[in-house]
Amino acid sequence: xxxxxxxxxxxxxxxxxxxxxxxxxxxxxxxxGLINFAHGELMTISGYTLMYCGIAGISFLLAVPVAIxxxxxxxxxxxxxxFRPVRNSSAATMLVTSFAVSMILQVLFQNFISTRSQPVxxxxxxxxxxxxxxxxxxxxxxxxxxxxxxMLVFLDIFMKRQKTGIAMRAAAEDFNVARLMGIRAxxxxxxxxxxxxxxxxxxxxxxxxxxxxxxxxxxxLPVVKAFIAAILGGLGSLRGAVAGGFLLGFIEIYLAAFxxxxxxxxxxxxxxxxxxxxxxxxxxxxxxxxSLKSEKV
Amino acid sequence: MKKTLLASTMVAAAALAAPAIAETLKIGxxxxxxxxxxxxxxxVIEGLHIAVDEINAAGGINGNIMIELIEKDVRSDPAxxxxxVQELADEGVSVIVLPCDADPSLAAIGTVSSAQIPAISTCxxxxxxxxxxxxxxxxxxxxxxxxxxxSAEWAWGExxxxxxxxxxxxxxxxxxxxxxxxxxxxxxxxxxxxxxxxIGQQDFSAIATRIAAxxxxxxxxxxxxxxxxxxxxxxxxxxxGVTAQMIGSDGIDxxxxxxLGDVGEGVVFTTAGHATEGSPLAEFNAKYEAxxxxxxxTVFNAVGYDLVIVVAEAVKAAGGSTDPVAIRxxxxxxxxxxxxxxxxxxxxxxxMPVREVTLIRVNxxxxxxxxxxxxxxxxxxxxxxx
Numbered sequence: 301x302x303x304x305x306x307x308x309x310x311x312x313x314x315x316x317x318x319x320x321x322x323x324x325x326x327x328x329x330x331x332x333g334l335i336n337f338a339h340g341e342l343m344t345i346s347g348y349t350l351m352y353c354g355i356a357g358i359s360f361l362l363a364v365p366v367a368i369x370x371x372x373x374x375x376x377x378x379x380x381x382x383f384r385p386v387r388n389s390s391a392a393t394m395l396v397t398s399f400a401v402s403m404i405l406q407v408l409f410q411n412f413i414s415t416r417s418q419p420v421x422x423x424x425x426x427x428x429x430x431x432x433x434x435x436x437x438x439x440x441x442x443x444x445x446x447x448x449x450x451m452l453v454f455l456d457i458f459m460k461r462q463k464t465g466i467a468m469r470a471a472a473e474d475f476n477v478a479r480l481m482g483i484r485a486x487x488x489x490x491x492x493x494x495x496x497x498x499x500x501x502x503x504x505x506x507x508x509x510x511x512x513x514x515x516x517x518x519x520x521l522p523v524v525k526a527f528i529a530a531i532l533g534g535l536g537s538l539r540g541a542v543a544g545g546f547l548l549g550f551i552e553i554y555l556a557a558f559x560x561x562x563x564x565x566x567x568x569x570x571x572x573x574x575x576x577x578x579x580x581x582x583x584x585x586x587x588x589x590x591s592l593k594s595e596k597v
Numbered sequence: 598m599k600k601t602l603l604a605s606t607m608v609a610a611a612a613l614a615a616p617a618i619a620e621t622l623k624i625g626x627x628x629x630x631x632x633x634x635x636x637x638x639x640x641v642i643e644g645l646h647i648a649v650d651e652i653n654a655a656g657g658i659n660g661n662i663m664i665e666l667i668e669k670d671v672r673s674d675p676a677x678x679x680x681x682v683q684e685l686a687d688e689g690v691s692v693i694v695l696p697c698d699a700d701p702s703l704a705a706i707g708t709v710s711s712a713q714i715p716a717i718s719t720c721x722x723x724x725x726x727x728x729x730x731x732x733x734x735x736x737x738x739x740x741x742x743x744x745x746x747x748s749a750e751w752a753w754g755e756x757x758x759x760x761x762x763x764x765x766x767x768x769x770x771x772x773x774x775x776x777x778x779x780x781x782x783x784x785x786x787x788x789x790x791x792x793x794x795x796i797g798q799q800d801f802s803a804i805a806t807r808i809a810a811x812x813x814x815x816x817x818x819x820x821x822x823x824x825x826x827x828x829x830x831x832x833x834x835x836x837x838g839v840t841a842q843m844i845g846s847d848g849i850d851x852x853x854x855x856x857l858g859d860v861g862e863g864v865v866f867t868t869a870g871h872a873t874e875g876s877p878l879a880e881f882n883a884k885y886e887a888x889x890x891x892x893x894x895t896v897f898n899a900v901g902y903d904l905v906i907v908v909a910e911a912v913k914a915a916g917g918s919t920d921p922v923a924i925r926x927x928x929x930x931x932x933x934x935x936x937x938x939x940x941x942x943x944x945x946x947x948x949m950p951v952r953e954v955t956l957i958r959v960n961x962x963x964x965x966x967x968x969x970x971x972x973x974x975x976x977x978x979x980x981x982x983x
Contacts, residue, residue: 313802418852419852419856424859429836436809510833513825518825
């Protein structure tokens with residue numbers, strides 16, 4: 301029983317990180333129909349910011365908001381430089397553009413920072429753990445869960461109460477009608493990118509606090525996971541992204557925890573098969589986007 | 598126009614005639630400048646350049662054979678490696694350098710065997726590489742089975758009786774713990790279990806929770822996983838309350854391992870060398886700092902230097918020949934070549950060199966030399982494909 305509870309805490313922490321990542325993709329997709337594969341590089345940029353802050357002797361508490369802010373700025377710049385010129389092109393053009401941005405950034409990191417992993421100095425407290433009712437919980441797990449909850453609450457308020465948030469929801473439902481109502485396309489799209497940058501920044505801090513290092517390819521794996529989570533939840537739906545992220549986290553942790561040892565090698569294919577089975581029954585994802593209607597992705 | 602052509606042809610002919618005195622040894626580099634292996638190939642190639650510059654500045658091998666490098670990026674991709682190696686073979690290189698992992702290096706087997714050009718991997722340590730690769734395939738690093746024997750014997754000698762391994766079936770290298778389990782069992786130790794993970798797996802909490810629930814706890818946990826997996830794994834284990842001795846391998850010989858704070862303390866790993874005062878490695882590190890302006894961060898720099906030393910010795914042993922087959926035959930007979938990290942011997946092996954293995958402990962965020970023991974030959978497990 302204890303073991304199950306312990307693994308559930310693990311699943312919440314991992315699922316929360318996946319949810320943040322998937323949300324970052326979903327925010328942009330819901331408005332532009334773009335799956336931004338360079339989202340992972342925003343995380344890498346945050347990671348390098350943490351690294352440089354550590355080298356400069358800036359305390360981690362201060363480095364975290366700086367890293368998140370840098371990811372937001374980078375996301376807005378990415379939109380300005382790479383995605384605005386192709387905004388009205390086909391989905392395929394935008395997808396390929398995002399791959400190009402991702403690769404260009406990776407090569408820049410390799411050539412101007414280092415091909416090797418760079419250590420990130422983290423406060424000791426993140427490696428500690430506390431005992432809570434018989435459960436041993438790492439503080440970085442608690443940080444992940446708290447960060448996820450805070451971000452979800454913030455997003456909920458932002459989307460419901462803030463003017464930009466409401467405009468973004470309107471644009472997600474029908475961009476053309478939203479524009480006719482006087483909503484500025486540039487503001488909404490830049491806002492969506494800034495939001496996705498913020499989510500990437502928070503996720504990057506959580507990601508880096510586990511791995512303690514940053515390398516040019518750091519963003520690749522999380523963006524793949526986020527993509528799976530976003531599809532699982534329903535592409536373009538924000539609630540779906542959160543649901544998909546948590547479900548993916550639970551699938552991965554429970555398989556790693558409870559699959560018999562001789563089956564462990566096949567953990568990933570089994571996990572992905574479960575995702576496929578879910579999609580067979582819910583082809584538009586767990587919580588499909590409103591704009592999707594009955595159309596299949 | 599005709600005159601210019603004639604003139605330039607004559608100049609070219611003169612230029613071609615000149616190297617009859619000063620010969621050139623072409624070394625083709627089919628290594629990863631980008632992609633996942635770049636973090637390992639990059640430092641090796643840096644060290645390799647230092648050795649080439651040093652030899653060329655002294656007038657070349659034997660004072661008359663200049664080394665010319667032809668570099669190609671294989672993007673850490675096996676298919677790209679095969680293509681690059683084919684191109685290098687077409688350009689007539691005498692030696693080919695392959696990436697730091699057995700898997701892309703294996704993609705070059707067909708070409709190097711049929712073109713009969715000796716190939717050396719920068720730092721692949723899987724003993725299966727020269728075994729499968731045939732006569733023309735060489736490695737440049739202590740083998741996985743040898744490293745695992747050294748660490749298992751050390752663990753047993755420290756009085757550890759039980760062990761647990763965490764490995765990844767994704768690459769040859771990350772299955773080193775299976776060799777460790779063989780040796781540890783042969784010594785009389787007990788294996789309490791094993792776990793697998795995939796390379797790049799972010800989360801190790803499920804595995805850590807399972808190991809923390811074991812009763813009794815293992816004395817040692819051995820893994821050959823490297824960044825970013827190793828720090829995540831170690832932190833997850835420590836956060837779950839697992840206090841077993843961690844043993845790693847050369848893949849974690851990186852600055853990150855020494856910057857993990859309390860979590861990293863006491864980790865022991867095998868690697869290719871240690872710069873004690875006055876050692877050839879310390880001498881190399883001084884050269885590296887002079888050449889690049891930065892201190893060497895990793896032993897992989899010196900491993901690259903060693904690679905060129907080995908090639909140069911082979912050329913000398915072949916009587917100054919730049920013929921690939923002659924170099925291959927001479928290389929296979931090399932004995933006790935003094936490299937920056939170790940004495941290197943290929944004689945009597947299938948291409949997996951006999952080199953020293955160094956045990957390092959993380960102590961106060963610094964590297965502490967545990968020892969450079971020679972493994973017991975009978976205990977070294979036979980190479981096996983995973």
